[in-house]
Structure formats: structure tokens, C-alpha cells
Amino acid sequence: MDRKRNASAVKALISLIPGLAYFLEGHQTLSLIWFFVTLAILGLALWRGHTWLWICLALWWVGSSYDVLMRYYRNTSRLWPAVLAALVAFYGVGWEVTEIDLLAPFQRFDKMKPYLVALLQPDLILHPEEREVFQVPIEMPCVKEPQPKTIGHKETITVSSGCAWTGDTLKVEGETLRPGFKVELWWVNPIGERQRILKGGTPLTLQTDEHGRFTAEFTVPKAIPVGFEPKPGEYQVHTLQVHLVRRVGMIRPSDALIEVALKMGETIAIALLATTLAVIVAAPLSFLGARNIMGGSIPTRAIYYLMRLFFNVVRSVEPMIFGIVFVVWVGLGSFAGMLALVAHSIAALGKLFSEVVEHIDPGPVEAISATGANRLQVIRYAVIPQIVPDFASFTLYRWDINVRMSTIIGFVGGGGIGFRLSEWIRLSAYRQVATAVIGIALVIIALDYLSSQIRRRIV
Amino acid sequence: MKGPWRIPIILGIIIVYALCWRAVGIAPSKFFEPQAAQRAREIFTAFVTPEILIPEVSRQAVEVPFRVPCPPGAKSTPEVSGLSPQIVMPVCASEGEIIKVEGRGFHPKSDVILRWRFAPSSQLPLGGELVAARVKANEDGSFEAQIEVRPLLAQEGGASLQAEAQWRTGRRVVSPALVKTAELMVQTIFLALMATTFATVIAIPISFLAARNIMAKGPVGTAIYYAVRWVLDLVRSIEPIVVAAIFATWVGFGPFAGVLALTVATIVSLGKLFSEVIETIDPGPVEAITATGANLLQVIRYAVVPQIVLPFLAFIIYHWDINIRISTVVGFVGGGGIGYQLKLWIDQTDYHKAGTAVWAIVAVVSVMDYVSARLREAIK
Amino acid sequence: MPLIVEHLTKIYPDGTRALNDVSFRVEDGEFVAIVGLSGAGKSTLLRCINRLVEPTSGRIIWNDIDITAASPQELRRIRRQIGMIFQQFNLVKRSTVLTNVLSGRLGYLNPWLTLLGYFPPAEKKRAMEALERVGLADLAYKRADELSGGQQQRVGIARALMQEPRLLLADEPVASLDPVLAHSILRYIEELNKEGGVTVICSLHFLDLVHRYATKVIGLKDGFKVFEGRPEEIDDRRFKEIYGQEAERIGG
Numbered sequence A: 001m002d003r004k005r006n007a008s009a010v011k012a013l014i015s016l017i018p019g020l021a022y023f024l025e026g027h028q029t030l031s032l033i034w035f036f037v038t039l040a041i042l043g044l045a046l047w048r049g050h051t052w053l054w055i056c057l058a059l060w061w062v063g064s065s066y067d068v069l070m071r072y073y074r075n076t077s078r079l080w081p082a083v084l085a086a087l088v089a090f091y092g093v094g095w096e097v098t099e100i101d102l103l104a105p106f107q108r109f110d111k112m113k114p115y116l117v118a119l120l121q122p123d124l125i126l127h128p129e130e131r132e133v134f135q136v137p138i139e140m141p142c143v144k145e146p147q148p149k150t151i152g153h154k155e156t157i158t159v160s161s162g163c164a165w166t167g168d169t170l171k172v173e174g175e176t177l178r179p180g181f182k183v184e185l186w187w188v189n190p191i192g193e194r195q196r197i198l199k200g201g202t203p204l205t206l207q208t209d210e211h212g213r214f215t216a217e218f219t220v221p222k223a224i225p226v227g228f229e230p231k232p233g234e235y236q237v238h239t240l241q242v243h244l245v246r247r248v249g250m251i252r253p254s255d256a257l258i259e260v261a262l263k264m265g266e267t268i269a270i271a272l273l274a275t276t277l278a279v280i281v282a283a284p285l286s287f288l289g290a291r292n293i294m295g296g297s298i299p300t301r302a303i304y305y306l307m308r309l310f311f312n313v314v315r316s317v318e319p320m321i322f323g324i325v326f327v328v329w330v331g332l333g334s335f336a337g338m339l340a341l342v343a344h345s346i347a348a349l350g351k352l353f354s355e356v357v358e359h360i361d362p363g364p365v366e367a368i369s370a371t372g373a374n375r376l377q378v379i380r381y382a383v384i385p386q387i388v389p390d391f392a393s394f395t396l397y398r399w400d401i402n403v404r405m406s407t408i409i410g411f412v413g414g415g416g417i418g419f420r421l422s423e424w425i426r427l428s429a430y431r432q433v434a435t436a437v438i439g440i441a442l443v444i445i446a447l448d449y450l451s452s453q454i455r456r457r458i459v
Numbered sequence B: 001m002k003g004p005w006r007i008p009i010i011l012g013i014i015i016v017y018a019l020c021w022r023a024v025g026i027a028p029s030k031f032f033e034p035q036a037a038q039r040a041r042e043i044f045t046a047f048v049t050p051e052i053l054i055p056e057v058s059r060q061a062v063e064v065p066f067r068v069p070c071p072p073g074a075k076s077t078p079e080v081s082g083l084s085p086q087i088v089m090p091v092c093a094s095e096g097e098i099i100k101v102e103g104r105g106f107h108p109k110s111d112v113i114l115r116w117r118f119a120p121s122s123q124l125p126l127g128g129e130l131v132a133a134r135v136k137a138n139e140d141g142s143f144e145a146q147i148e149v150r151p152l153l154a155q156e157g158g159a160s161l162q163a164e165a166q167w168r169t170g171r172r173v174v175s176p177a178l179v180k181t182a183e184l185m186v187q188t189i190f191l192a193l194m195a196t197t198f199a200t201v202i203a204i205p206i207s208f209l210a211a212r213n214i215m216a217k218g219p220v221g222t223a224i225y226y227a228v229r230w231v232l233d234l235v236r237s238i239e240p241i242v243v244a245a246i247f248a249t250w251v252g253f254g255p256f257a258g259v260l261a262l263t264v265a266t267i268v269s270l271g272k273l274f275s276e277v278i279e280t281i282d283p284g285p286v287e288a289i290t291a292t293g294a295n296l297l298q299v300i301r302y303a304v305v306p307q308i309v310l311p312f313l314a315f316i317i318y319h320w321d322i323n324i325r326i327s328t329v330v331g332f333v334g335g336g337g338i339g340y341q342l343k344l345w346i347d348q349t350d351y352h353k354a355g356t357a358v359w360a361i362v363a364v365v366s367v368m369d370y371v372s373a374r375l376r377e378a379i380k
Numbered sequence C: 001m002p003l004i005v006e007h008l009t010k011i012y013p014d015g016t017r018a019l020n021d022v023s024f025r026v027e028d029g030e031f032v033a034i035v036g037l038s039g040a041g042k043s044t045l046l047r048c049i050n051r052l053v054e055p056t057s058g059r060i061i062w063n064d065i066d067i068t069a070a071s072p073q074e075l076r077r078i079r080r081q082i083g084m085i086f087q088q089f090n091l092v093k094r095s096t097v098l099t100n101v102l103s104g105r106l107g108y109l110n111p112w113l114t115l116l117g118y119f120p121p122a123e124k125k126r127a128m129e130a131l132e133r134v135g136l137a138d139l140a141y142k143r144a145d146e147l148s149g150g151q152q153q154r155v156g157i158a159r160a161l162m163q164e165p166r167l168l169l170a171d172e173p174v175a176s177l178d179p180v181l182a183h184s185i186l187r188y189i190e191e192l193n194k195e196g197g198v199t200v201i202c203s204l205h206f207l208d209l210v211h212r213y214a215t216k217v218i219g220l221k222d223g224f225k226v227f228e229g230r231p232e233e234i235d236d237r238r239f240k241e242i243y244g245q246e247a248e249r250i251g252g
């Protein structure tokens, strides 16, 4: 009787410490998870200080004890209360610290719309054009009786009134202008802000007929500068600009397109050089990081551990972080970007390469050693033939990653397309951003395809 | 490589590399230019000595009201204020006058800052502070200073003089940079967690649309299959950093932009991996469960889900790990997490603090790398 | 309540004529063996019966119900009374043995509860009984892929048992097993047939097994029915008809 009571007391005690039961049952990993989850919720509760987090912690605790007791007495596991409490705690804090605001994407959609529109019409071509501008001063508002106004001698522009106010309808006519030209109307206010005159939301565009005539009616747009409203009895002079436009010569790529093409070339150059240099450095280093090569004596083993540590530490630092460091060191530009990629790639490749070296077949090594070859000869004739295919395929894989990375290393000043792209994003140059993004996508898809073809050949 | 093409190919490669060399502007000499070398040394020494513990600083302060100019009837003779520490100075003076301030009972050899402080007024709506002098207290904790009564002090609300003494206690305390780094690291981890979770929820249905064995049964299904694949490949070619920069203008700077950018990137990547898992499931169990008279949902629940759960889970954990790496840098473009702070510290040439952040990143990324590998092994 | 197959034809989308105008009748309680070369259409025939494969034309009538004309809902109700056993066992490898057996019952249970993974205790008990019948009760909580081939097929039988089937379709149930195991599996099926009165339609490769267990044989060749009769009736001429002129008779 007493022993039985003792046993249940022990069980109750065990159930009180999260993870202890699992530990006693031999599930080390599970008990570790339990331990860390408990610590994590406790840490979060201390950090954020919310009551609901403390409640979650309590529920987690109770839930885990409940599970243990259920397992002891009912032989079934009831994990969901504890798991639910933990999930609420983690996702609740996650939601809070990452400042998630599901409404923001909708409320601020106007900020995104220009990008979406621009993606459909990237800045690709430029059509050089010839443009003749006529200017008609218009007084706003009317302080005198409205009078039609004509400018020019041989080529004339007539406006139905020389004064107007926002929302008025004006009629503009051209006579004996150059035939077959496109006509655009622009409105310029006294402080030089220019806007295209619209009709039904789209720019008003006309054409001069064979006699060089055109007629148009339009509504005077909102153009009074804020804070410069005319006082009663006074007027300010706005300008109606009539542009005669004709495309001349050949279409040519836009400046943005040329820039993207050039910078894409630079980007690929960064990736190519970075991958090449990284391979040149990582290949020999990988031998120093291979256990089967370096395992012999204590000093070589020390080198092996150092190399492993070096690979692991450097690998976990993103190239962009190296980017900001190298930019400080050697200055803005592609060189810094390339160095950043080299630094990260050496470690990443070094680790992969050293694993390849570790997994070679020792048979040929023994065979060549048995012929009396020295260490370098053994590497040349027994090791290298075995590792070349894997090295090549990992190099190709790195090349893929580096092409992607080189498109963004410019965001921290590392040159290539990223530098221009980050500038355009900052300046809200939507159409240029679209050009760059589309260019990057095309190049990356093409290079991915290329490398998958090469990979098929060599594997 | 044999035959007559050998030499042209080698020449071609040399030319390509030469062009690249020029395009990148490689200049090893830049490493050793005196200024660059100096900065490099600074960065490296700072990085190997990150700011973790800093000397604790103790402070004591007294504040005395002061009027400019002297109100009628007040006399501008020195007065003693406070018990210990105490300041001896006039209670008022006129603009431009030089007054003498004496302090007693301060911490021996402490650094004392004398500041004018003024209340909010019409000219200075937020009030303000102005350092008047910095002096050092001597062994017995007293100091003496001559300070100018600045015209700025002639204010409605009056002003006051504060004397603050600072000295090192000799103890070391956790640096604020470390605390900040820790907080942002936790934010970074959660950023990756939220993005991975959102992405998983969205990627699961998408992956069914991108699985050939599910979709390629009729012409409509096949068309959807190719369309979804195409979109996935297209979006995958845009790096999350670019997406983050654009999202930062959309939803505003901060971790939410980072979450959205990582979500997009992860959806695309998980969608593709999930669909590959679905494409390789064993059709046998599907047939067997269908034959028992189960409905479509039951077939999915009992024949498809058990086959895909663990591979899906493995990919999800793997992406959480990847996302933590990426979220250490989305901050560079306004996406929150540790990245923003790191860039700020580098820009302010606060390399010791930057070092703290970098080591924290190394630690967290390495640990997550290990943990995710272990977890994926455990669920195999 | 016999099973009547009338003019059954199946043409796969790629044009393969897997079944050509096959008709036959199976009485209750029979043990029918379907024999034929690889590619003769045995699997197609069995899968047409529960419409895992949609017949191109012809009718299949069971219990006076036209299976070929059944609506999706009716089809599920019919399917749950027809057990099926597969050559590759078709167990869900990552689920436990018990879950695999329970999933045989899905057609009878509330779909929403089963989606949450809930099975009534009575069903669990029944599943344990089914496992006991095939001698696997102690492996109930193992993952299916931890079992040997013979054990997996017994789980497959237990899954079919859960359906309380009145008709059992078995597609080469023993082709992946060694001869000793083959007999033990077929003996379970025979027991169901003899004691439970379950009609069995089973495709088999080896004639000795056919002679030992079947009460009726249907021979298929290139999608045509070339033989229907008792096992004893298969003489050398008939054998060559089914298996082709070059075939040599072994055993049986």
C-alpha cells in the first residue's frame, strides 16, 4: 500500500518537470526539446512581460504534466493541450515582434500600384522625337471680360478665352501648323509645375490634319499652387503649352535598358570571377579540412579542426554582410562585391569540397602509395581523378548561387545591377525598376538553364 | 578538348576573364592603400573584440533653478543648494554675464558635466539642454567652473543648471549593444518563423497545382500545371532582397516587409519542392484506399497525407534555417531584423558593436544549422 | 446475388485494348482464379469490377445493381462491400499497421471525424480482432514499412476484412512472396471464402495454386476470354491456348 502510494508520488513529481519523463524513458532528443521549449516560453514571458504569455507558460506546464500522467495511467498520449499552448506563445510573440499588419498591404496599395503597372510597361525603348512648343498665357481667374486669344503670325494658336478658372472648358484651335504632327496639351502653373492635360483620365492626344489644323476642347486642370491662391481681384498667369511632336529616326534602346544590360554584364563578371577565385582557393584548402588526409598526427589534426571551424564560421555569414565590410575596406564598387562573394564562397565550397575528399575510395590511394609514389603524386593520380566530377558539380552549384548573389550585392554598395536597382527603388523610378527586375529574371533563368545543361553533360 | 578547337577555346576563355577582370575593376593594390589598410585594421581588431561587457558607469546629479535676467528684488549673490553633493552659485544673472559655479561633495575624480536645461516655451516647444562646461572633480570631490549665461536662457519658464558627475565603478556590465543585438536576433528568428509558416500554408495548395500526377489529367489541368510552374520559376529568379526592398516601400520599413518578402521567396521554393514530393508518392495506397469506398478527402487524408507529411516537414525546417540566414540581411533594405542595426553600426563606424552583431549572427546561424540538421535526421 | 460481367471492353487512352468483350458470371461463394500471361488484362479486369479503372463499354452487375452506372456516391457504397488485395500490398508505409487496417473501414464512418483521425473505440477493437485473425496483433503499433512482405500482405487482408466484404478481389496477392508464404496467404483467403462465404476473384500466376484453391478458372489472352471452366478442365491444349504455343507446362 505504502509502496504504491510512493510510486504514484514519484510519478506525480516526474510529471511536474517538463521533459523529465521523456528523459527517463530514453528519449533524449524529445526531453531536450521539452526543456528548451520551456526555457523559451519563460524567456519570452520575461522579455515581453505579457500576462497571456505567463498563462501560456502555465498551460504548457500543466499540459505536459497532463500528457505524462495520461501516459502513466491511461497508456495514451495527450499532447495537444501543451503543443497548443506553446504554439500560441510562439506565434503570438512572433506576430507582435515582426509587427505584422495584415491591413497595411491593402491600405497602402497605392504605393505598390505603380510597380505593378510599370511591370507591364518597363522602360525598354526610346523613340527620339522632334518637339515644337507654343505657349499661350492664360490668366486665372478672369478679372476682365473673357476674350479669345491668338498667338503667332503664320502658325497660329487660338484659345477661346485668355482667362479661365479651374474646371472651365476651353477650346483651342491651331491653324497652318505643320501637318501630320501629334499634338499634346500641357498646363504649366506659375511655379513651373507641369501636367499633361487629360480627357477622361487618359492624356489628350490629337493629330494635325493635312492643312495643319486641329481643334480640341479641354477642362482647365487643378493647377493653383497650394499656398499661392490668388487674392480677390488679382490673377496669376498660367501657361497652356501646345506641343507638336513627331518621332524622328530609329527607335533605340532606352537609357535604362542600356544601363541594365551593361550592369548585368558586370554582374555576371562578378559572379564568374568570384566563383573562379573561390575554387582556386577552396580546392587546396579543402584538403586541409579533410579528416582522412589530415587525421595522421596531432599538428595536422589541429589544422583540420581549425579549417573546419573557419569554414563553418565564415559560411554562416551572408555575402551581403561581407559586402558591407569590404565596401568599407576597399571602397564602393564591383571589386568589393566580388570580394564578398569570394569570402563566402571559399568557406561554402571548402566545406563541400572537403566532404568530397573525405568520401573518396581509399583503395586507389593505397595502390598508388604502394608503387612508391610520394604524397603529391598520390594526390595527383589517386585522389584528383576521384574528386573532379563532384568538385565540378559543386562549383556549378556555387556559380548558380553567386549569379543570384551578385545581383543583390550592389544593395550594400558592391557594384553590379543591384547598385543601380537599389538606387532606382529609392528614387521610385518604377519603370526602371521593372526593367532591371525583368532583366535579372531573364538572365537568371537563362543561366540556370545553361548550367542545368552543363550539369547533365558532366554528371 | 581536342583538335583544332583547343587553342581558340583557350584564347576565348582568356579573353572572357580579361574582360571580367576589367569590368569588375580588380585592384589588389586597394587592399594596401594606407587609408584602406588602416580601416581594415580597425574593422578586424573591432570584430575580434566585440562589445559584450562594458565598464559600468555611475552617475550623480543635482539641479538648481536659475533665472535670467534677475527679477526685481532678487540678488545675484552665490547661494548653497543641496546637501551633498552641493553647488554654490548665484540664483540669477543677466545675459552674457560670466558666473562662477563651485561644486562640493561630488564623487572624487569624477567627470562633471554642467548643463543648462530649459522648460518648454514658445521658442523651444520641446524644451532642451545645452552643455555649459565639462570639468573634473578633484580628490576631495569639489570643482570650480566659470560659465557664460547664454542669451538662450532668458525664457519665460526659467532655466536650471544641472551638474552631473560620472565615474567608472570598476565593475563591468552587459553592453546595451549586446542587449539590442539579442532582441533583434530574436526578432530575426521570429521573422523567419512567421515567414516560413505563412509560406507553408500558401505553398501546400499551390504545390498540388504544380504536381504533374495530380494536374496533368485533362487539358485544363495541364495548362494550370504549366502556368503555375512557370510563375514559380519566374518569381524564384528574383532574390528576396529585391522583393524586400520593394515591399518596404509598399508596407513601410520594418520587419513586416521582411516577413512578406521571405514569405514570397519561401512559397516559391517550397511550392516547387512540395510538388516534387507529391509527384513521387506511391499511387498504390491511393488505389487501395479508394477501393475501400473512401471519399476523395478521406483518400487524401489516409493515402496521400501520410506519405508527404515527413518530407514536407523536413523541407519546412530546412527553409526556416535558410530564412534565418536571409533575414539577417533583409534589414539592409528596410526589412527589419538584425541587418538594419548592423548596417547602422557600420555606417556610424561603431565597429565594436557591429562585431557583436556579426558574432551573434554566426552563433545563431550555426546553431540553427545544426539543430535543423538534427531535426531533419530525427524525422526521417 | 451473382456477379455478372457482360461484354466488358476496356481501351486505355493510349489505344491499348486491354479487355475485349469479356462476359462471365460468378455465383456466390465461388473462388474464381483469373489466369493469363503478363499483359493479358487480369489487373484491368479486376479493377474494372470496382471501377478503379473505368470500363469503356459493357456492364457489370452485382446484387442486381449496375456497378458501371453507379453514381459516385453509390459507387462508394458498393466499393465498401468489395475488399481488394494487391500484389504490392499498397499499404501506407509511414502509417501504423493499425491505421492501415482501420482505413479499410473509412467507407462506413463519418467522413469528418475520420478526417480528424478519430475512429470509434468499437472500430479499433474490430481492427485488433482482424489483426488477431491474421496473427499480427502484437505489431499493431509498428509502422507498416517495418514489416516483412508476408506480414504486409496479411495487413492488407486485415484491411479488407474490416470492410466485411461480400466480394474479395485479389490481384496477384502472392506474386511478390515466396512459395511457403504464398500458401499461408491463400489459406487465409480460402478460409474467408469457405467459412465466411465471401466470393473471391483472384488473379494467379501458378497453375498449381489454381488447382489447389480455385473452384472456377477464367483464362485471358490479349484481352479476350479464352477459357472458362473448372480447374481440372485445363489440359495441354487449353493451357497452350491461354499461355501461347511455346509455353511449357510446369507443375500442376
Ligand SMILES: Nc1ncnc2c1ncn2[C@@H]1O[C@H](COP(=O)(O)OP(=O)(O)OP(=O)(O)O)[C@@H](O)[C@H]1O
Pocket: C012, C013, C014, C016, C017, C018, C036, C037, C038, C039, C040, C041, C042, C043, C044, C045
Ligand atoms: N494505365 C494504362 N494505360 C495504358 N495501358 C495500360 C494501362 N494499364 C495497363 N495497360 C495495358 O493494358 C494491358 C493489360 O494490362 P494489365 O495490367 O491488365 O495486365 P495483367 O494481366 O495484369 O498483367 P501482369 O500479369 O503483368 O500484371 C497491357 O498491355 C498494359 O500495357
Ligand SMILES: [Mg+2]
Pocket: C042, C043, C044, C171, C172
Ligand atoms: Mg497485373
